Structure formats: structure tokens, C-alpha cells
Amino acid sequence: MLSEARKQELITFCQEAVRCKSLSGQEGLMASLLAETMKRSGFDEVKTDRYGNVVGKIAFGPGETLLLEGHMDHVDVSDPSAWKHDPYGAEIQDDRIYGRGTSDMKGNLCAMLLAAAFVKQDGSKKNGTILVAGCVHEECFEGVASEEIGEIWKPDCVVIGEASNLTVKRGQRGRAELTVETLGKPAHSSNPKMGINAVKKMAVLLNALERDFVPESHPILGDGILEVTDIISSPYPGASVVPERCRATFDRRLLVGETRQDVLGTVEALCHSLSDSDPEFKAHVSLAIGRETCYTGEEIAAERFAPGWLFEAEHPFIQKVLSGLRSIGQEPELSHYYFCTNGSYYAGKAGIPTVGYGGSLETLAHITDEYIEIDQLVKACEGYMGIIGAL
Numbered sequence: 001m002l003s004e005a006r007k008q009e010l011i012t013f014c015q016e017a018v019r020c021k022s023l024s025g026q027e028g029l030m031a032s033l034l035a036e037t038m039k040r041s042g043f044d045e046v047k048t049d050r051y052g053n054v055v056g057k058i059a060f061g062p063g064e065t066l067l068l069e070g071h072m073d074h075v076d077v078s079d080p081s082a083w084k085h086d087p088y089g090a091e092i093q094d095d096r097i098y099g100r101g102t103s104d105m106k107g108n109l110c111a112m113l114l115a116a117a118f119v120k121q122d123g124s125k126k127n128g129t130i131l132v133a134g135c136v137h138e139e140c141f142e143g144v145a146s147e148e149i150g151e152i153w154k155p156d157c158v159v160i161g162e163a164s165n166l167t168v169k170r171g172q173r174g175r176a177e178l179t180v181e182t183l184g185k186p187a188h189s190s191n192p193k194m195g196i197n198a199v200k201k202m203a204v205l206l207n208a209l210e211r212d213f214v215p216e217s218h219p220i221l222g223d224g225i226l227e228v229t230d231i232i233s234s235p236y237p238g239a240s241v242v243p244e245r246c247r248a249t250f251d252r253r254l255l256v257g258e259t260r261q262d263v264l265g266t267v268e269a270l271c272h273s274l275s276d277s278d279p280e281f282k283a284h285v286s287l288a289i290g291r292e293t294c295y296t297g298e299e300i301a302a303e304r305f306a307p308g309w310l311f312e313a314e315h316p317f318i319q320k321v322l323s324g325l326r327s328i329g330q331e332p333e334l335s336h337y338y339f340c341t342n343g344s345y346y347a348g349k350a351g352i353p354t355v356g357y358g359g360s361l362e363t364l365a366h367i368t369d370e371y372i373e374i375d376q377l378v379k380a381c382e383g384y385m386g387i388i389g390a391l
């Protein structure tokens with residue numbers, strides 16, 4: 001159990017973090033707070049990489065390297081007037097800390113950092129190395145900045161600190177962003193027969209996808225999803241012109257083992273069958289490319305493809321995490337995330353044993369008057385100490 005002094009230290013640290021507004025690409029202030037706190041709390045080494053990820057290391061002795069990872073960025077506040085609490089005020093009311101990023105996920109990131117520091121202060125751990133990382137650009141770019149952390153620090157196992165209500169998450173669906181463009185032929189819309197209307201071709205494709213795309217299903221992770229999320233014609237706005245291009249974006253949720261080729265191939269095959277029956281049907285399918293600038297000035301770019309992952313309940317790392325949590329009196333259940341996390345890189349791409357564990361509810365992420373219960377914050381910190389101890 002955390003002492004009163006340690007609880008207060010954690011609450012104050014979490015409040016300071018919430019007051020450092022840190023939208024994706026603007027995490028500099030939050031990164032400085034993490035780095036300074038790591039140095040002050042006795043971390044052996046603290047480094048910031050080219051994207052601005054902050055990583056602190058404590059070497060206890062020989063053995064495995066465990067990475068505790070959380071993202072520093074948060075989504076924006078779309079309507080501040082709808083909030084009863086200042087989104088960046090970190091006000092405490094009814095044993096809750098209110099503010100953007102409290103649940104997603106500064107609370108758990110602060111809990112991870114101090115858990116590692118507290119274990120070092122206690123002086124009983126003699127093996128293994130603990131890394132604590134604050135990652136940039138997670139909110140719209142899962143797993144991309146994490147790749148830099150993974151390649152530089154090479155962890156043997158990873159705990160992602162996204163809210164899990166203190167359950168142990170052993171997997172998640174992945175996510176891909178798919179772009180399909182239909183190609184037409186421009187003409188004056190007073191004489192449409194002279195042209196080929198790309199919007200009408202897109203309508204045919206959307207109907208065909210709705211009818212023919214049967215998502216695979218997984219007993220634990222659920223269904224693979226293909227959902228259209230936006231559509232735009234070109235030229236736009238189009239006055240008196242038959243549009244020559246139409247582009248639609250799709251959110252595709254992936255099950256374990258679905259590759260980028262699977263994702264592209266399914267839609268390409270459907271497009272081929274449509275052009276077999278209509279020679280004027282032409283479409284191009286690709287994965288969307290994300291491009292963002294980091295607060296360090298570095299550009300980060302990648303295809304929007306984050307694989308799904310799932311570990312067996314009996315996996316030795318999962319068993320170790322469970323026993324660590326039981327050792328401090330928690331009775332964690334196994335579950336999985338409904339959203340996409342940086343685990344897509346560590347587990348899905350790099351194959352590193354990974355779990356998710358953190359305080360608070362997944363459903364409190366991104367909401368108006370986001371908060372974290374202080375009890376959950378404290379228990380998460382105790383849980384991370386238990387996991388570190390079990391390594």
C-alpha cells in the first residue's frame with residue numbers, strides 16, 4: 001500500500017501533468033516535466049529521442065528489461081464551455097482529478113514513473129531493468145513513435161498503461177485506414193452522358209462492399225470492421241461538372257494475423273469484379289499515409305496500418321504480471337482493449353510480450369469532464385510496483 005506521502009506525491013504529479021497541455025505534436029512541456037521528474041526521482045538515465053519520446057531507465061541488476069509505456073499526448077477539447085471543470089485545471093472534487101488526459105492517460109503514466117522510483121527507493125529489488133517511456137503522437141498515429149522507443153531500448157516485455165479498470169488486457173483489434181479512389185471522366189453536367197461520374201461509381205462500390213464484405217470474426221476480439229468514414233468528390237465544390245474523381249476513406253478494424261496485403265486485397269478483388277461487369281469502373285485502393293510534425297521539428301510519417309494482437313492467457317509474461325498484481329492484493333481479471341493502442345507496434349509488429357494495465361475506465365477517455373478516480377490512480381501505481389517486483 002502506498003503511504004500517505006507517496007499518495008500525495010502521485011496526486012500532485014498527476015495534477016502538474018494535466019496542467020501541461022500536450023496535444024499531439026505539442027508534447028514538449030509534458031516531456032520536460034517527465035524528464036525532470038525522472039532525474040529528480042533517481043532514474044539512472046533519461047533520454048529524449050528525435051521524435052521527442054522521453055525514456056528513463058533504472059537498472060536493478062541482471063535480467064529482463066521491462067518497458068512501462070504511456071503516451072503524453074491527448075485529444076483536444078472541442079467545446080470548453082461544455083465542461084464544468086477547467087480541462088487543464090486538474091481540479092479535485094469528490095476524490096476525482098478532473099481534466100483532459102487524466103484517464104487517457106497522464107494518470108497512469110505518472111503512476112508508472114513513480115512506481116519505478118518507489119521500488120528503487122525501497123531498495124529491495126536486485127534484478128532486471130525498468131524503462132518508463134512517455135511517447136508522442138499516439139492519439140491519431142498508434143504505434144509509430146513507439147517503434148523508435150522499441151528499436152533504441154529493445155525491451156523484453158512491455159506494459160501499456162492505457163486505462164483498463166485494473167484488469168490485464170492481453171490483446172486488441174488492429175486498425176487500418178484504407179483509401180479508395182474511383183476515377184471518372186469530366187463533362188458538363190448538362191450533358192452527363194459525355195462523361196463518367198466518379199461519385200456514381202463510388203456509390204456502386206459502397207453498395208457492393210455493404211453487400212459482399214463479410215468481416216471475419218474472432219471469439220475474443222470480435223468482428224473485423226470496414227466502415228466508410230468520409231467521402232469527397234473532385235472537383236469540390238462541383239458546379240455544372242461531372243466529377244472526375246471520388247475518394248472515400250474507410251476505418252478497418254483488424255483481427256490477429258490480418259496483413260496489409262489482406263486488407264488491400266479484399267477491396268481490390270471486389271473492384272476487379274466490378275470492372276469485369278462495367279469496363280468504365282476504375283478504382284485505386286491504397287492505405288492512407290499519415291504525416292505529422294513532432295514538437296522536436298522532426299517529421300513522422302507512416303502508412304496507417306496497426307496490426308491486432310492477442311496473447312494466450314497461459315503466456316509466461318501474462319502469468320508473471322498476474323502474480324505480481326496478486327502479490328500486492330489485487331485480483332485482476334483478463335480482458336482485451338476495444339480500441340487501438342501502441343501495443344500494435346510492440347506486440348503486433350515486433351512480437352514482444354505485451355499487456356495493458358492501468359487505472360480508470362476505457363469509457364472515460366476523450367469525454368467532456370474527463371476524470372480519474374484517485375483510488376484508481378493509487379491502485380494503478382501499486383499495481384505497477386507489483387508487476388515490477390514480479391519481474
Ligand SMILES: [Zn+2]
Nearest residue numbers: 071104105162
Ligand atoms: Zn490513450
